Amino acid sequence: MDKLLIRGGRRLQGEVVVSGAKNAALPEMCAALLTDEPVTLTNMPRLQDVATMRRLLDNMGVRTETLGERGGMRFHAADPITPQAPYELVKTMRASVLALGPLLARFGEATVSLPGGCAIGSRPVDQHIKGLQQMGADITVEHGYIIAKLPPGRARLRGARITTDMVTVTGTENFLMAACLAEGETLLENAAQEPEITDLAEMLIRMGARIEGHGTSRIHVQGVARLHGCQHAVVADRIEAGTFACAVAAAGGNVLLRHARADHLDAVLDKLREAGVHITPEGDGLRVQSEGAAALRAQSFRTTEYPGFPTDMQAQFMALNCVAQGPSAVTETIFENRFMHVNELVRLGARIHVDGRTAVIEGVEKLSGATVMATDLRASASLVIAGLVADGETLVDRIYHLDRGYDQMEEKLRAIGADIERVR
Numbered sequence: 001m002d003k004l005l006i007r008g009g010r011r012l013q014g015e016v017v018v019s020g021a022k023n024a025a026l027p028e029m030c031a032a033l034l035t036d037e038p039v040t041l042t043n044m045p046r047l048q049d050v051a052t053m054r055r056l057l058d059n060m061g062v063r064t065e066t067l068g069e070r071g072g073m074r075f076h077a078a079d080p081i082t083p084q085a086p087y088e089l090v091k092t093m094r095a096s097v098l099a100l101g102p103l104l105a106r107f108g109e110a111t112v113s114l115p116g117g118c119a120i121g122s123r124p125v126d127q128h129i130k131g132l133q134q135m136g137a138d139i140t141v142e143h144g145y146i147i148a149k150l151p152p153g154r155a156r157l158r159g160a161r162i163t164t165d166m167v168t169v170t171g172t173e174n175f176l177m178a179a180c181l182a183e184g185e186t187l188l189e190n191a192a193q194e195p196e197i198t199d200l201a202e203m204l205i206r207m208g209a210r211i212e213g214h215g216t217s218r219i220h221v222q223g224v225a226r227l228h229g230c231q232h233a234v235v236a237d238r239i240e241a242g243t244f245a246c247a248v249a250a251a252g253g254n255v256l257l258r259h260a261r262a263d264h265l266d267a268v269l270d271k272l273r274e275a276g277v278h279i280t281p282e283g284d285g286l287r288v289q290s291e292g293a294a295a296l297r298a299q300s301f302r303t304t305e306y307p308g309f310p311t312d313m314q315a316q317f318m319a320l321n322c323v324a325q326g327p328s329a330v331t332e333t334i335f336e337n338r339f340m341h342v343n344e345l346v347r348l349g350a351r352i353h354v355d356g357r358t359a360v361i362e363g364v365e366k367l368s369g370a371t372v373m374a375t376d377l378r379a380s381a382s383l384v385i386a387g388l389v390a391d392g393e394t395l396v397d398r399i400y401h402l403d404r405g406y407d408q409m410e411e412k413l414r415a416i417g418a419d420i421e422r423v424r
Contacts, residue, residue, distance in 0.1 A: 052093050056085055108154075292389075
């Protein structure tokens, strides 16, 4: 397995182009299943999860092709399509469940393996099942597969009022896509409000969907008989932008993050500014300036649903807190097992004590390089940030997690001055 070798102590200077968002690209690839016309997505990130989703669509019979050098892909889900997502293709990627809604809405049936992904805690799909059942689907779970069908005599899903027991991003996306082809109106209450959902809704509207309220907790969808093809640019990845902002904050330097959007990162940027980092809009991005760890003030925070502090930025900000001045407390409310990076940060010399869902951090003057192991996608990023400020060499193992969600991270870091290389 590949590893990253990092020699810490280098300031970061220059420019990073933030890639398209993984969490927007994956549902938008699945949205191509809703029409028999070609769908073109641009600004697609080069990620392992994107490659896996493409193989999944290929396996169903979708014709896919790469367009040019700027991350363009075309998807053509013309008949015949096999509405199945086998375990062999989806075992490493939770986003595979996003094929369920579009397949069921357009073809009246779907067989989708229960998904895998990062081992960060329970992420049940029962909300997906309940919501689609409310829309008239017959669903069973057999031998590790979700088997969904429309009842005999029914040609389309029907609109419904769906209120989930919890805020679920992938659940909201599945219902949103399914509702576009359902009969009548669907009201999604307690809907997730992430920018990636807004981006998906804008794409669906380009395809002919009738959607209002996206970006709020109440989304109205008026079903239509069919959707058509479109061209759509994937929104920039706010988590990648936040990760690089934390890296610059900890290592010190002056970096322009092109395509980063402040309105998608309010909670993270507020904490960075309170920590002593200078962040200013510039052109189509954000400039991040920091004097480095010695000038940072540790910040306590609590993860919560958007627009609160994102769970996907918890590990990266914790790495920053490890070398900032003073104590801090980080409370994780979304996933019950998302502190697996703590033990690896401690190996680098961090002082962290975990009590239930709260980690208490006491900032240290410096970290020391060591061999550490990535346990999930965002934990990988936190170890890279820690390695950038640690004395000596840090070797990050199992970076296949990193490749699932960051587009050529080491190349981007090396271009702005980091001493980092991939060891194969």
